[in-house]
Amino acid sequence: MTNGSVFTRYEKNPLITPAAVPGANTIFNSAVVPFGDKYVGVFRVDTDDGGCGLHVGRSKDALNWDIAPRPLDIPNPYPVLGPQPMFGYDPRIAEIEGTYYVTWCNEYHGPAIGMAKTKDFKAFEFIENVLPPFNRNAVLFPRRFNGQYLMFHRPSDPGHTPFGDIFVCSSPDLVHWGHHRWVFGPRGGWQSKKVGAGPVPIETDEGWLMIYHGVKITCSGFIYSAGAALLDRDEPWKVLYRTRRYLLAPTEYYERVGDVPNVVFPVATLLDQKTGRLALYYGCADTCIGLAYAQLGDVIEFVKRNSFSSN
Numbered sequence: 064m065t066n067g068s069v070f071t072r073y074e075k076n077p078l079i080t081p082a083a084v085p086g087a088n089t090i091f092n093s094a095v096v097p098f099g100d101k102y103v104g105v106f107r108v109d110t111d112d113g114g115c116g117l118h119v120g121r122s123k124d125a126l127n128w129d130i131a132p133r134p135l136d137i138p139n140p141y142p143v144l145g146p147q148p149m150f151g152y153d154p155r156i157a158e159i160e161g162t163y164y165v166t167w168c169n170e171y172h173g174p175a176i177g178m179a180k181t182k183d184f185k186a187f188e189f190i191e192n193v194l195p196p197f198n199r200n201a202v203l204f205p206r207r208f209n210g211q212y213l214m215f216h217r218p219s220d221p222g223h224t225p226f227g228d229i230f231v232c233s234s235p236d237l238v239h240w241g242h243h244r245w246v247f248g249p250r251g252g253w254q255s256k257k258v259g260a261g262p263v264p265i266e267t268d269e270g271w272l273m274i275y276h277g278v279k280i281t282c283s284g285f286i287y288s289a290g291a292a293l294l295d296r297d298e299p300w301k302v303l304y305r306t307r308r309y310l311l312a313p314t315e316y317y318e319r320v321g322d323v324p325n326v327v328f329p330v331a332t333l334l335d336q337k338t339g340r341l342a343l344y345y346g347c348a349d350t351c352i353g354l355a356y357a358q359l360g361d362v363i364e365f366v367k368r369n370s371f372s373s374n
């Protein structure tokens with residue numbers, strides 16, 4: 064069964080299952096980026112001893128992945144912050160001016176946002192816990208704005224957070240973050256409980272395309288779906304369009320059934336500049352990784368045509 068929008072699921076979904084990593088309980092909510100003529104990723108792996116870490120993966124075709132059996136162990140210059148990021152989840156990767164920045168959620172007295180940088184995905188340098196608890200879904204923009212870095216984030220709580228609005232903030236140095244601006248919060252239906260930024264936004268002629276997750280609550284728990292917004296190119300806290308209809312919602316068995324049922328959690332995209340094909344990598348039911356394709360132009364059209372009349 065497949066719900067229709069402009070995305071088509073990869074016919075061999077789920078793309079990556081826990082079988083990819085020895086000792087994995089689940090592998091999901093993971094980020095991938097182009098790297099030279101290949102691809103790299105930072106994968107969320109929950110292990111059979113209850114651990115939860117970030118594993119580097121490499122691929123020649125972005126479909127078949129070789130994922131490190133051991134989690135990243137990034138040297139931490141601030142021991143007070145605890146090990147980074149042996150316990151980490153929901154990574155995002157942004158390439159800015161030739162350096163790759165990883166943001167993830169860790170447990171520093173509650174969910175906080177860690178950030179590290181790398182050029183080769185072998186040596187990582189820890190930057191800081193850039194946002195204190197309680198926060199999730201920190202996603203960097205892929206370029207600076209008048210010299211400032213920009214980042215989405217979502218203040219949360221120590222648990223499963225029955226609320227959540229998306230904010231954007233800026234920093235001159237990636238360490239000190241301020242100028243927090245509200246972007247948008249929950250609206251009706253599939254996104255009525257909380258929203259959070261997904262993949263690194265894509266700059267288009269029509270504004271920043273931001274794919275995000277929206278959550279609704281039912282009598283048996285949350286349902287996570289994916290939608291998208293177009294944001295102003297210079298002031299991305301200004302929402303131009305935002306989907307009233309979802310782009311992707313859990314309908315397939317692997318999205319419906321898993322450690323956390325009914326979750327489609329968008330985390331990364333790969334854009335083929337030549338063909339305009341957008342590949343969306345998303346977590347499925349907190350258990351495995353799915354892939355879906357759309358034409359970038361079709362996604363933009365969908366967002367414009369299926370938007371709320373006001374934000």
Ligand code: BMA
Binds near residue numbers: 092153287323326
């Ligand atoms: C969020 C995060 C995600 C997870 C989702 C659904 O709060 O923990 O990692 O996919 O809940 O369980």
